[in-house]
């Protein structure tokens with residue numbers, strides 16, 4: 001065996017599990033197909049329960065020390081929730097996913113676990129003792145267990161032919177992390193009767209400490225393009 005656990009995918013899920021296994025002293029390998037961490041605009045905020053889980057692991061304080069990550073308005077299915085600390089011990093905070101991923105990657109590396117990048121899982125074979133994972137570059141890794149943390153379009157799920165019951169999405173959303181001059185960072189939502197909407201809210205700071213805001217445009221069905229027309233459409237402008 002090369003390792004007890006192979007985690008495929010070094011996003012928030014894979015890195016959180018890697019940290020748990022690290023703390024438990026389990027030998028773990030973490031692989032990701034990307035040569036570098038993604039800088040796309042994904043999660044903009046961290047929910048109370050996640051903040052509590054980070055706090056339990058002693059990671060909340062160092063995470064919040066990476067920049068200005070303000071308490072901001074949460075929402076339920078797009079309906080803004082009031083910003084009241086009395087409702088939560090640790091209220092919703094704006095922390096860009098790029099910041100969280102960078103934080104976790106550095107935290108794991110400081111404890112000796114380095115994500116192996118440029119490792120795209122393309123095949124796997126299971127037997128009674130474990131799993132052999134094969135990567136696009138022709139290398140293989142043998143582990144007792146393999147964990148799929150490879151996101152919404154999971155290769156592992158496809159390779160295992162695991163079902164993924166559900167329905168196609170009913171709306172399309174475009175997100176961009178932007179820096180705007182002038183106005184104070186406030187939160188605003190605009191809704192149209194035809195189902196289109198827009199929102200702008202403070203997103204704390206980017207890894208360089210510069211203030212960011214999240215601009216989100218939504219529309220019904222496929223009203224908005226699913227794929228970026230240019231890299232700047234969905235990537236951070238930082």
Ligand SMILES: Cc1cc2nc3c(=O)[nH]c(=O)nc-3n(C[C@H](O)[C@H](O)[C@H](O)COP(=O)(O)OP(=O)(O)OC[C@H]3O[C@@H](n4cnc5c(N)ncnc54)[C@H](O)[C@@H]3O)c2cc1C
Pocket residue numbers: 008009010011012013014031032033034041042043044045046047097119120121122149150151152154155156175
């Ligand atoms: C616009 C947007 C806004 C969002 N806002 C929020 C929010 O405010 N709050 C919130 O909690 N969530 C939010 N989310 C959801 C959040 O981004 C996801 O839940 C989160 O990224 C899931 O993490 P993950 O680690 O499971 O998967 P991912 O982040 O998708 O990571 C999967 C990793 O697996 C790697 N991978 C994929 N295939 C392979 C392969 N074959 N071999 C090796 N590696 C592979 C990928 O490169 C990637 O690094 C948002 C998402 C989007 C898109």
